[in-house]
Amino acid sequence: MKALLLAAAALIAAPAAAETVAITNARLAIGDGSAPIDGGTVVMRDGRIAAAGSGVAVPAGARIVDAQGKWVSPGLVAGFSRLGIIEVDGVSQTNDASAGRSPFNAALDVAPAVNPRTSAITLNRAEGITRAVVAPESAGSIFAGQGAVIDLGADMDAVTKARAFQFVEFGESGAAQSGGSRAAAIATFRNALAEARDYAAGRRHEDALLPRADAAALVPVVNGQMPLLAHVERGSDILQALALKREFTSLKLVLVGATEAWTVADQVKASGVPVIASALADLPASFEMLAATQSNIGRLKNAGVTVGIGMINDDEARQARLIKQYAGNLVALGKIPGAAGLDWGAAFATISSKPAEAIGMGGEFGSLKAGRRADVVIWDGDPLELATSAVAVWIDGVEQPLRTRQDKLRDRYRTAGEGALPKAYER
Amino acid sequence: MFSKKFAIALLAGLATAACTTAESKPRTASSSSSTAPRQMPSKDPFPSTYRAYPGVPTLVTNVTIYDGEGARIDKGQILFADGKVVAIGQSVDAPQGATVIDGSGKWVTPGIIDIHSHLGDYPSPAVQAHSDGNEVTSPVTPQVWAEHSVWPQDPGFSRALTNGGVTTLQILPGSANLFGGRSVVLKNVYARTMQGMKFPGAPYGLKMACGENPKRVYGGRNQAPGTRMGNMAVDRQTWAKAQEYRRKWDKYEKDGGDPPARDLAMETLVGVLKGDILIQNHCYRADEMANVIDMAKEFGYKVSAFHHAVEAYKIADVLKANEICSALWADWWGFKMESYDAITENLPLVHNAGACTIVHSDDANGIQRLNQEAAKALADGRRIGIDIPDEIAWTWLAINPARAMGIADKTGSLKPGKMADVVLWNGNPLSVYTRPEKVWIDGALMYDALDPKRRPVSDFELGQPGEGDVK
Numbered sequence: 001m002k003a004l005l006l007a008a009a010a011l012i013a014a015p016a017a018a019e020t021v022a023i024t025n026a027r028l029a030i031g032d033g034s035a036p037i038d039g040g041t042v043v044m045r046d047g048r049i050a051a052a053g054s055g056v057a058v059p060a061g062a063r064i065v066d067a068q069g070k071w072v073s074p075g076l077v078a079g080f081s082r083l084g085i086i087e088v089d090g091v092s093q094t095n096d097a098s099a100g101r102s103p104f105n106a107a108l109d110v111a112p113a114v115n116p117r118t119s120a121i122t123l124n125r126a127e128g129i130t131r132a133v134v135a136p137e138s139a140g141s142i143f144a145g146q147g148a149v150i151d152l153g154a155d156m157d158a159v160t161k162a163r164a165f166q167f168v169e170f171g172e173s174g175a176a177q178s179g180g181s182r183a184a185a186i187a188t189f190r191n192a193l194a195e196a197r198d199y200a201a202g203r204r205h206e207d208a209l210l211p212r213a214d215a216a217a218l219v220p221v222v223n224g225q226m227p228l229l230a231h232v233e234r235g236s237d238i239l240q241a242l243a244l245k246r247e248f249t250s251l252k253l254v255l256v257g258a259t260e261a262w263t264v265a266d267q268v269k270a271s272g273v274p275v276i277a278s279a280l281a282d283l284p285a286s287f288e289m290l291a292a293t294q295s296n297i298g299r300l301k302n303a304g305v306t307v308g309i310g311m312i313n314d315d316e317a318r319q320a321r322l323i324k325q326y327a328g329n330l331v332a333l334g335k336i337p338g339a340a341g342l343d344w345g346a347a348f349a350t351i352s353s354k355p356a357e358a359i360g361m362g363g364e365f366g367s368l369k370a371g372r373r374a375d376v377v378i379w380d381g382d383p384l385e386l387a388t389s390a391v392a393v394w395i396d397g398v399e400q401p402l403r404t405r406q407d408k409l410r411d412r413y414r415t416a417g418e419g420a421l422p423k424a425y426e427r
Numbered sequence: 428m429f430s431k432k433f434a435i436a437l438l439a440g441l442a443t444a445a446c447t448t449a450e451s452k453p454r455t456a457s458s459s460s461s462t463a464p465r466q467m468p469s470k471d472p473f474p475s476t477y478r479a480y481p482g483v484p485t486l487v488t489n490v491t492i493y494d495g496e497g498a499r500i501d502k503g504q505i506l507f508a509d510g511k512v513v514a515i516g517q518s519v520d521a522p523q524g525a526t527v528i529d530g531s532g533k534w535v536t537p538g539i540i541d542i543h544s545h546l547g548d549y550p551s552p553a554v555q556a557h558s559d560g561n562e563v564t565s566p567v568t569p570q571v572w573a574e575h576s577v578w579p580q581d582p583g584f585s586r587a588l589t590n591g592g593v594t595t596l597q598i599l600p601g602s603a604n605l606f607g608g609r610s611v612v613l614k615n616v617y618a619r620t621m622q623g624m625k626f627p628g629a630p631y632g633l634k635m636a637c638g639e640n641p642k643r644v645y646g647g648r649n650q651a652p653g654t655r656m657g658n659m660a661v662d663r664q665t666w667a668k669a670q671e672y673r674r675k676w677d678k679y680e681k682d683g684g685d686p687p688a689r690d691l692a693m694e695t696l697v698g699v700l701k702g703d704i705l706i707q708n709h710c711y712r713a714d715e716m717a718n719v720i721d722m723a724k725e726f727g728y729k730v731s732a733f734h735h736a737v738e739a740y741k742i743a744d745v746l747k748a749n750e751i752c753s754a755l756w757a758d759w760w761g762f763k764m765e766s767y768d769a770i771t772e773n774l775p776l777v778h779n780a781g782a783c784t785i786v787h788s789d790d791a792n793g794i795q796r797l798n799q800e801a802a803k804a805l806a807d808g809r810r811i812g813i814d815i816p817d818e819i820a821w822t823w824l825a826i827n828p829a830r831a832m833g834i835a836d837k838t839g840s841l842k843p844g845k846m847a848d849v850v851l852w853n854g855n856p857l858s859v860y861t862r863p864e865k866v867w868i869d870g871a872l873m874y875d876a877l878d879p880k881r882r883p884v885s886d887f888e889l890g891q892p893g894e895g896d897v898k
Contacts, residue, residue, distance in 0.1 A: 090639070090763030119761065235892070263892060282590070282898040283551040283791055284582055284888065290552075291893035294590075318761045325799060328859030335853055336862055336876050339897040386799055386859050387806035406760070406770045410811065416743040416780055 018047035018397030022058040023065045023378065026072035031352035031367035035345045042072055044374035047397035052368035065392070067378055073348070074368050075130025075152075075375030075395060076383075078320035079276040079355030080229075080256055080310025083132040084114040084121050084150055084158060086317035097317070100139035106192065106221075107213035108145030110136045111162035116155065119405055120318040125152040126402040127321035128383065128390035130375035131160065131365050133276070133310070133355065135167045135229065135256075142174045142185050143167070143192065146217060147229065149361060151375070153395040165227040165254070165359060166218065171237045171288050186240065193222045193248055224250030227359055229276070231312060234288035235260040242271045254358050257312045259289040262296045262340075265303035274358035275300055276310035279326035279350070294333055297350060298340025308355030323351040328384035347384065373397075465679065466686045468694060470703070473574060475625035477614055479869030484508035486521040487851060490530025495537035495825030495840035499818035505535055507847035510870040515841050528865075534856050536821055537841050538594025538615075538848035538866065539797050540828040541587070542707070542754050543734050543787035547598050547613075547621070548573050550581030551791060551887075561601035562608060566645050566652060567665050569633060570691035571608035573598045577621040580885045583791040586898055588615050589874045589882060590795040592850035592863040595626060595839075597832055599634045599734075602709040603644045605652065605662055607634035609695055610707060612832055616868055617883050630833040632731070633699050635662075637710035637719060638765050659718060666726040669696035705731035705833055707754075711765035713741035720749050732831040734787060737769035743780030752783035752831040756793070757800035757807075774801075774823065775808020775815060785831060786823045797824055802857035817857055846870075 021044045028040025030052060041056040042049065050059070058064060087094035096113035114134065115121075124132075130152050138144035144167040149160045169177055174185035195210045196218035208215070220226035228251055232241050238261055245253045255261065255275045261268055268275065277297050284290045300307045309323050310316075327347040334341025342350070356366030365373045374397035381388035393400040412426050419426065485507055492500040492515055506513040506521050514520070521527070548560040559576035562568045577598055587593040594615050600607035610632035613624040637658060646653030652661050672693035679686055698704035706723070710716050710733045723730050732752040733739065737760065739746060739753040746753060755777070760769035770776075778784045786801045788794035805820045829839025838846040847870035854861035866874040875881035884895050 088761055088764055088767060260892065280792065280795075282586055282795075284891070284893075285791075286552050286554070290888075290891045291896070293893060293896050293898050295897060315759075315762070319758070321758075325796075325803075325859055329796075332860045332862050333897075335860075336897055338879065384859060386802040386857065387809075389806075389810065409768055410740075410770045410772045410776070413740050413743075413776065414811070416741060416745075416776075 018044070018374065020045045020059060020062040021065060021394070021397070022062040023067050023072050023376065024058065025069055026067040026378070027069060028052060028054075028368070029071065029073040029345070029348055029383070030369065031074040031349060032369065033345045033349040033353070035343075036071070038069070040072065042368055042376055044376060044394060044397045047374050049368050049370055049372045049374050051370055065378070070391070071379040071381065071383055071388075073377055073379065073383055074352050074366060074372070075377050075393065076128050076323060076351050077308070077355045077366050078124070078129055078132035078311070078323065079308040079351070079358065080312050080316060081132045081134055081320050082137065082317040083124060083134055083152070083320060084116065084118045085110060085134060085136075086120070087115075087118055089317055098137035098139035098144070103211055104213055105138070105141035106143035106145060106166060106217040107211070108136055109163055110134055110145060111148040111159045114148060114150055114158050116153070116158040121152045121158070122154070123318070123404050123406060124320045125154070125393060125395075125400055126390065126404050128324070128377040128379065128393060129320045130377070130393065130395050131356070132320060133164070133359055138167070138169045138173065138177050140177060142169050142177050142188055143214070143218075144169065146226075149359065151395050153398065154401050160364070161361070163226065165229050166221045167229045168231070170230055170232040170241055171234055172286060173231065182237065182240075186244070189244065192218055196222045222248055222250065224252050227252040227254050229254045229256050229359075231256045233257045233259045233286070235263040235291065237288065238264055239267060242267060242273060245271060245273065252360065256310060259296060260291045261305075262293070262299035263291050265300055265305060268300065269303045269305050274306035274308075276308050276355055276358050278312050278314065279309045279323070280329055294329065295340040297330055298333060298342055301342060301346060302340055306354060306357055307350065308358050309350045310355065324384050324388075325386060327351050328386070331384065344384070461683050463683055465683065467680070468689055473622055473625070475627045476620065476622040477616070477618065477625055477627055479510045480616070480871035480873070482508075482510060482847070482867065482870035482872065484522055484525040485528065485867070485870070486519070486525045487528045487530045487535055490851070491534045492841065493534070493536045493818040493821040494842070495821060496842070497819045497822050499816070505841060505849070507849060507867070507870050510847055512841050512843050512845050512847050512849075514843055528851065530851060533854065533864065534852040534861075535841075536592075536850050536852065536856060537825045537839060538850050538868065539592050539824045540832070540839060541593050541596040541788050541794050541797060542732065542785055542828040542831055543789045544587075544596040544598055544794055545601065545789070546583040546587065546596065546791060546794070547577035547579065547581045548600065549791075550578045551583050561603040563603045563644060566605045566641050566661055567692065568604050568608050569606040569695035571600065572611065573600045573608055573634075574611035574621050574625065576600075577611065577613070577624075579618055579621055579624055580887050582885045582888050583794070584615055584617060585883045585885060586791070587794045588866055589863065589876070589898065591797060592852070592856075592866055593794055593797070594848040594850070594866065594868050595829075595834070596794070597632060597707070599632065599707060602634070602636035602640045605636060605641045605658055606665065606692075606696075607636060609704070610634055612834065614868055616873060617885065626834065628834075628837065631695075631698065631704045632707040632832065633695055633704050635706060635708045637708065637715040638712060639763055640709070655715065659722065663722060663725070666696065666722070666728075669693050669700060670726065673697045673700055699728050700726070702729070705831070707732055707734055709734045711735050711737050713738035716742060717745060720745065720751070732785065735766075735789070737766050737773065739782075740770060740773045740776040743777045743782050746777065747780050747782035750783075752785055752827060753777050754785040754787040754828070754831070756789070757786065757804040771804065771807040772811060772813075774804035775811075775813040778815060778823070779808070779813045783827050783831065784823050785828045787828070798856045798861075799859060802859075805857065820857070
């Protein structure tokens with residue numbers, strides 16, 4: 001009964017304020033690609049990382065959390081997700097990813113649809129995911145709309161940055177969304193950006209195809225104020241996307257998916273375009289993924305490309321927690337002759353600093369460097385290992401509740417049989 | 428349909444006739460209806476032509492062994508030769524000239540068995556022309572056989588072998604239909620034909636499905652079933668027909684006369700009622716599984732395994748009492764309403780209740796990491812105090828699926844005399860940092876991470892970008 005009251009109190013309590021916390025005696029992964037260090041300290045103050053490393057002083061008055069040698073890392077970043085906009089994919093009323101019957105596309109802004117109480121937010125927070133790139137899904141246009149960056153905190157203020165990027169489909173999907181061919185997708189894209197420029201200049205031609213709201217939404221894209229995340233898989237399609245960046249020189253292009261990017265790694269590197277890639281896609285699942293291999297990310301990294309992990313068409317509404325396993329698998333590849341694996345630090349960076357850098361927010365989160373948002377996780381083991389779980393999570397310096405609906409179901413059915421009363425009375 | 432077995436019987440009959448014409452009158456079917464041979468349909472019209480590839484006697488030493496039935500040997504040895512496991516133990520006698528592999532720091536397990544795969548019937552690339560997993564023209568299609576959809580060139584077979592250590596897999600029809608059709612069990616060895624991959628002597632399964640899929644697909648066409656009660660009604664009516672069909676054939680078998688007209692759908696169902704064909708039942712919710720269990724009792728058949736069964740943990744005691752296995756994911760959840768209550772402790776909770784548990788994939792990617800799925804579930808169990816040893820958890824990947832597929836006498840563990848379906852892992856196979864190093868099927872080395880020539884490349888991938896690459 002007492003536990004019940006405490007739980008109820010926790011539910012209705014206002015979010016705790018960011019406190020000054022020092023986590024000491026940590027096996028510390030900074031998230032910047034470096035190897036973990038033992039005996040490290042992380043200091044959080046005013047919701048930001050004040051310092052992290054070995055030999056860091058604990059400020060007076062800080063709450064000290066002794067990690068007792070446990071792993072401590074930045075909270076993980078879902079580099080491509082649909083967290084917070086879908087409760088159950090198959091229940092359309094709870095699925096705000098796409099809007100096939102809307103007259104708008106590029107103008108759609110995913111931020112107002114984000115529900116911080118989505119089950120997937122709670123569940124992934126409990127597994128150490130603290131920030132997510134949230135993309136709308138295209139339906140009826142190559143432009144899916146404007147994505148957001150969110151935190152996974154247990155409060156009603158989830159959106160870190162609204163209208164953080166525009167999401168566009170090229171390749172097979174783009175072709176299907178624009179009338180039936182890749183040529184149509186490229187023509188649609190060129191026209192849309194031209195209309196955005198016209199709109200910005202106060203011109204509007206009589207034959208304009210885009211609703212004004214869509215044209216307006218593309219102005220920051222063509223001006224380079226808003227990143228453009230482009231889903232593209234095939235080697236030749238990647239080169240076409242890079243060509244568009246040469247044509248629209250201000251574009252802040254980010255490749256998403258990019259299964260065959262390793263086949264054109266030098267060109268990707270030369271373009272300076274970062275990549276949010278599928279980690280373990282190794283099947284020729286479509287004709288635009290014939291060269292799929294789990295070595296894609298390793299080969300891109302070796303070529304000098306900034307590359308993080310995203311989940312593209314891969315349970316992206318719910319399973320961001322799997323990025324830990326994905327990164328661990330990239331380490332395992334290192335033992336296979338002919339494969340391109342990652343060392344531990346580089347693998348961890350693909351789910352922390354690299355996706356943040358890819359969308360231009362590496363200064364805000366994704367590592368424990370001073371000044372970053374204080375998203376911190378204590379783990380009961382190597383965070384990339386299958387048996388490890390998060391034991392404490394801070395977001396913006398606020399310690400988070402980790403109990404999920406699934407935990408409650410588990411506890412109710414710890415023994416299957418009914419007790420003195422039906423299961424419905426057990427909680 | 429003219430079966431090979433029937434053809435052989437006919438040839439034998441002709442030979443006898445040729446030798447005996449002088450002595451006896453030709454007999455006709457009507458001359459003695461109670462003693463004339465019955466024209467029973469062939470049970471194996473598409474027989475396996477699988478042949479094990481040659482291997483060499485192989486001894487792995489200094490290796491950690493999980494035997495697949497729950498036993499563990501540290502710094503042990505395993506010998507296999509002529510396609511069979513010969514001996515496992517702390518040390519075993521090996522013949523002169525056996526290939527010796529130092530397994531220090533490595534693990535040996537039986538090859539992983541995936542009881543739920545759609546490789547071949549939903550192959551890569553996933554283009555419409557390849558979509559052969561659901562016969563969505565009727566909710567009741569027990570007459571279709573997944574083996575007739577299997578494309579043996581699916582690149583997914585190679586990934587399951589090289590990244591997953593999968594040596595045996597059951598290919599199921601999809602779950603759009605209440606009765607989806609027969610499954611086929613394959614050895615994970617590329618062949619030119621499905622028959623060349625077919626697991627010799629494995630029983631057929633029948634895929635059934637509960638819940639949202641059938642009622643959505645057919646209800647959406649304003650056709651039965653449109654509800655869960657409709658699902659059960661169509662199921663029960665179909666089983667009742669199968670009982671009637673069985674009576675006709677039993678009578679013919681007993682009394683002779685004209686054989687009844689064959690009904691391929693009913694033949695499959697009678698195979699289930701006779702216990703020859705195993706029910707593999709897609710079902711998510713606890714309450715629906717309970718309904719299916721009662722239906723199976725009503726019509727006198729047994730469910731071998733519930734597949735997906737995300738709510739198995741709610742009725743683990745019932746599943747144990749009814750001796751039904753649960754084939755589960757580690758952590759899939761929430762993609763549709765009936766998967767909403769999935770929890771990551773499903774496997775350990777059901778195991779802990781004493782019921783049979785299996786890790787399955789239902790996915791061309793997941794099949795490459797079934798060992799990792801087991802590891803995640805195992806760890807989540809331990810976190811709530813269910814401390815299952817690693818070697819016991821390996822039964823989820825080995826003997827348990829073998830039992831639920833009716834092949835436990837042939838594979839699924841490293842018991843001497845069984846098929847030498849063996850994986851050498853380059854570390855602890857329940858770690859994310861481990862991959863298969865070598866995979867033997869029937870004692871033949873079919874994958875070697877250290878030898879690019881022992882890496883299969885399907886016809887489809889020949890001449891394509893990435894041909895022969897490490898995947």
